[in-house]
Amino acid sequence: MGMQSDYEKNPSFFVDAMLGNIAKKLRLMGYDSKYEADIGDDDLINSAQKDLRIIISRDENLIKKASKFGIESIFLEKQEEIKQFHEIINRLGLKxxxxxxxxxxxxxxxxxxxPIEKHNISDKIPxxxxxxxxxxxxxxxxxxxxxxxxxxANLQKFVSELNER
Ligand SMILES: [Zn+2]
Incomplete structure (x- = not known):
């Protein structure tokens, strides 16, 4: 069940409200992931369509609506974060x-x-x-x-578990 080639090369996402931790991890992994805690379904769909973002959501109604507009989406069925990431990488066809x-x-x-050199931030960091x-x-x-x-480092640990499955 792979996605269209554009998405496979460099997918970007619109992560639905309540999934802020997923958005943070995707960003640290290098994926362009929009997230707004407070956005209506229609605005979210419009924005995803405009930027060609894949919607990630646990809301079945939103997913159904998005598919009517021909927008790719990933429905997360699972509760556990690591399992949700499995759902995401499986859908994207990532190994x-x-x-x-x-x-x-x-x-x-x-x-x-x-990247920034240590000596440039020595007054800002403990x-x-x-x-x-x-x-x-x-x-x-x-x-x-x-x-x-x-x-x-924290993310590396999570990703090692993710890749082990
Ligand atoms: Zn920033």
Missing amino acids: SIKINGDNARCPLCNSETN AKVLEKNKKFWKCKNCGKIFWEGSHI
Whole structure:
């Protein structure tokens, strides 16, 4: 059940409300994932159609509506997050997920991030964190700074489990 080739190459998503944690993880994995906690079905559908985003939702009515407009969507049946990710990667026809901090998008605002040198952020980050981590990234949009230990390492653990199945 693979998706159209455009989606397979570089899928982007509109993640439905209540699935904020899924959106955050997809962003750190490098997927462009729009998420708004407070958006009506019609606005969500319009936006997904305009940007060619795949809708990810647990709301069957929304999925049905989207399909009427010819919009790809992924319905998550499962409750558990890791199983929900299996549903997503199965639908996309992905064999595994690879994480690379340099491709990660900002989990807060979905923008791209840039690697940043330690000495440029030494006044913004606790000394302990600076000491313990080698790689840092800064969001191009909101300016938030991320590092390997807190963000990528935790996700790496989740993705290892995901790829093991
Ligand atoms: Zn950001």
